[in-house]
Amino acid sequence: MPAQQKKIIFCIAGLLSFACALGTAAAIGTQLWVKGTILCKTGALLVNASGQELEKFIGEIQYGLLYGERVRQCGLGGRPLQFSFFPDLLRIIPASIHVSVILFCTVLIIFALMAAGFFMFNAFGSPYETLHGPVGLYLWSFIACSCGCLIMILFSSEVKIHHLSEKIANFKEGSFIFKTHTEKFANSFWIILVCSLLQFLNALLIRFAGFEFPFSKSKDSGTITGAADLMY
Secondary structure, three states, rough: HHHHOOOOOOOHHHHHHHHHHHHHHHHHHHHHHOEEEEEEHHHHOOOOHHHHHHHHHHHEEEEEEEEEEEEEEEOOOOEEEEOOOOOOOOOOOOOOHHHHHHHHHHHHHHHHHHHHHHHHHHOOOOOOOOOOOHHHHHHHHHHHHHHHHHHHHHHHHHHHHOOHHHHHHHOOOOOEEEEEEEEEHHHHHHHHHHHHHHHHHHHHHHHHOOOOOOOOOHHHHHHHHHHHHHHH
């Protein structure tokens, strides 16, 4: 492939990695990871609510990694409440999983920025065959993609398996019990998926630029050496 086309491909990959870093940083600061509705089960059972009456006992909730808000509905109108994960909710949530999600988001940002820098270095500089070259580009992209996948797996398990929304809704609620009515992942969660796919796309762009996947050359050379040994 001509050098000019390689430069264009590396520039595109560098911009994609930089966009991943910005997108992940923006996602951490928002409360648009999960949106849902919460049913005030106690209030609904007291009046035996059903049909349209049940809507008076259904509030809303949305949260991210750091903070969120919910509207408490128990038949007497909505009351908005703000909450923060640190330090308010640390005692009731799976803190190790939640902190791990934030740490992997940070690692994703770091390695996406590293990948962006090395892509630009390979496009305009004179890289050599170490971590500054194609092997490094594959490595940074793989780590960033893996972090994105781990973020999605850990956060999904925290929400679905550990019932995070219910724990938040029942925080400091003495006599009322709340249950999850509907729940879905929001924009910031899907931004992480897009970032993971873009990092995987970067690996394909490196291959398209004419650089073999790591260790593929060593396998080929090992096969040739083995064939040569058999001849002798």
